[in-house]
Amino acid sequence: MSCSIDGGGRGRGGRGGDGQGSGDGPAAGGGESPARTPALGRVVPAPSSVEPAAGVHTLTADTAIRVGESDDARAVGEYLAGLLRPSTGHPLPVTSEDGADGVRLRLDAAESALGAEGYRLESSDASVTLTAREPAGLFHAVQTLRQLLPAAVEKDTAQPGPWTVPRGTITDVPAYAYRGAMVDVARHFFTVEQIKRYVDQLALYKINKLHLHLTDDQGWRIAVDSWPKLTSVGAVTAVGGGSGGFYTKDDYREIVRYAASRHLEVIPEIDFPGHTAAALASYPELNPEGETSEIHTGVEVGFSSLTVGKDITYDFVDDVIREIAELTPGEYLHIGGDEADATSQEDYAVFMEKAQAVVAKYGKTVVAWHQLAGARPAPGAVAQYWGYDDTSAAERAGVLGLVGQGVRLILSPADRTYLDHKYTAEEELGLKWAGLVEVDRSYDWDPAAYLDGVPREAVLGVEAPVWTETLETTEQLEYMAFPRLLSTAERGWSSGGEWDEFRLRLAGQAGRWEAMGITYYKSPTVPWDEV
Known part of the structure; x- marks a missing residue:
């Protein structure tokens, strides 16, 4: 597939992979000499x-x-x-x-x-x-x-x-309890070993949540025993029509176990009621008239929806959430809820209320994208905000309404934390619907002050998602994550801080990445050769 595609809407979209290059490609070079001892405070995130x-x-x-x-x-x-x-x-x-x-x-x-x-x-x-x-x-x-x-x-x-x-x-001591990173394994599948490698990298920077986006229009990536066609049909392809893949239950248990050994909690996401083309193709009876549909391999969003008025829809939701909850020892279960443009507002509110009740039934705390504002949030619900500087006043008002009902927020502003966005217009990889996100921009925000009217105590924490429409390999994922992942890690742990000081600590990590074989972007905003 071509890696130069760019989607509309949100467009969500170990060791190895040495890279050589300059500011416009995977890089090695710079950083500390092998025997040099860093200064006591030159670590990321910044200590208290x-x-x-x-x-x-x-x-x-x-x-x-x-x-x-x-x-x-x-x-x-x-x-x-x-x-x-x-x-x-x-x-x-x-x-x-x-x-x-x-x-x-x-x-x-x-x-x-x-x-x-x-x-x-x-x-x-x-x-x-x-x-x-x-x-x-x-x-x-x-x-x-x-x-x-x-x-x-x-x-x-x-x-x-x-x-x-x-x-x-x-x-x-950390500023926020929730410091997350998300991997979209639905657009392109990443294996257990690839995820474990990323977990090791997250742990180095004190990330404590691993959010796995397991289902979307392009693929269903987790086995569900009661609905086996979700993987036999819904997992066979990916964006661009490439090969797919899925996690068996044992695979998922291994990811959960490995993450726990690094003190990360796994948060599974099953995206409802939109982003469901893979499920609808697997089980035609979930469609309005029981018609057969196709798995989507493009990058467009907002066209699919579960049928809200059918009883089988809620049998499906109950079975899926029950089986995923049984596999997941952590507190949270994410049910998506964004870009449901093919679902009427009335149907959306009905569906989300019922889906949240199922999550509670199986002992989990519900997380949904901030479009949950279009429904009544369940007690204790958490909303993940992915808006950006140009997000409409109406959408921000909806988020304030959620906060007013006791909903806590995970902040993932797309033009600051989305690791899949292009660094520069010349980049081959990545999307740009929320703008270009150079490394300095990824750092230049304050979770406590990002949304006017949201008190600091309503912010549970931060998360850096990486959507994989254009990403197929570990090297590509790392190139987009490093160095920007560290900006979100620091905002979650240290909260404050100045760019001019952070960029020096960031540059000091380059030798460590090279020793670990991490592919990274050698941003011109960072003084790689000055440390």
Whole structure:
């Protein structure tokens, strides 16, 4: 397929993939030299508090990872050892034996100020001590420790070192509880291994939610036992007519398990009542007159709809949500609800009220796109806002109406956070219906102030979606995500911050991406060669 297509409406649309190039292609080059120790605060997202001290702590062949008697601390310690052993060549035994030296991982329930995800990192001559109240905080502390080591620590073969960490203390707590990234696997399918690779990259930047857009007009990507044709018919193709694919239930369980091991919660999205051409093609009885229809392989939106007045529609919705909820241990289940242009306003309100009730029936909290304003939100509902600077006053008023009914918001402004949008007009990949999104623009917004009239406490957090109309490979996905993913990660964790300072920390990540084999866009807005 051609990668230069551009859709209307919202147009939603591991290791490997080294790239060489300049500002207009996948790049390698710049970043920190392999043995250079970053400054204590030069990490992404920016820590809450940084107190540097003189000197460095050095990991050696005698360094142990001390985890005490906690199974949760041991799990994080084993993860850390697995990261560091290949490049350092050090044995780094994980031990319950106490000691004043080495890397010390501590869980302390009395550290209430650190909350569910905060941590403290203390680096001295004798040791590096990571302290948290909860395992997630300890895991996030490890991500900061990684970034404080030379970039070559990310390589999977032995490197010369030395392996130094700057001395001092970092105390760090996130601004928002929800810090997400979404992958659209419906327009083009991405395998379990590809998703696991992306999960590892998200974890490095303290993203804690993985939103999977599992169904759309172009493909149904998750097995549903009670409706098997959804995958035998609805999963066989993709945008442009290419090959499709789907996750078996075991595949999905593996993604959930792997994400949980990196402290990410998986949020499945089944898009209703629009974006349903793959389902309608799989089961003609879901169409108004039971007529046969085709799976859509183009990029147009807003033409499909479930039949709101049919009983079988709600049998279908109940079965699908029940089976997906059974597979999903997390709190949230996303039901889409956007671009339902083929559904009358009256039918939309009826359908969304019934679908939300089914989500609650199976013990989940409903998430929907902000078009939920066209229906009555369920108690506790969450709306995901994808508007942008030119979104109409009426649409923003609808969002304010949701907030007035107690709905919390996930902010995904398309002209700031959509990773599938073009960096420049010359880019081959990506869409541009919400405008061009260079790296500086992806950072230049404040979640607490983005929507006038929305109080900060109504903002649950932020999310960076990547829609895949033009993206088919891991390298393409990474090129569009990096470096912009880090802008959303920082807005979710650190909230504030200035571009001139962030761009330096961002440039310092390039050597790490190259060590990990991540393909990225070498934006001219970032001083890659100045760090």
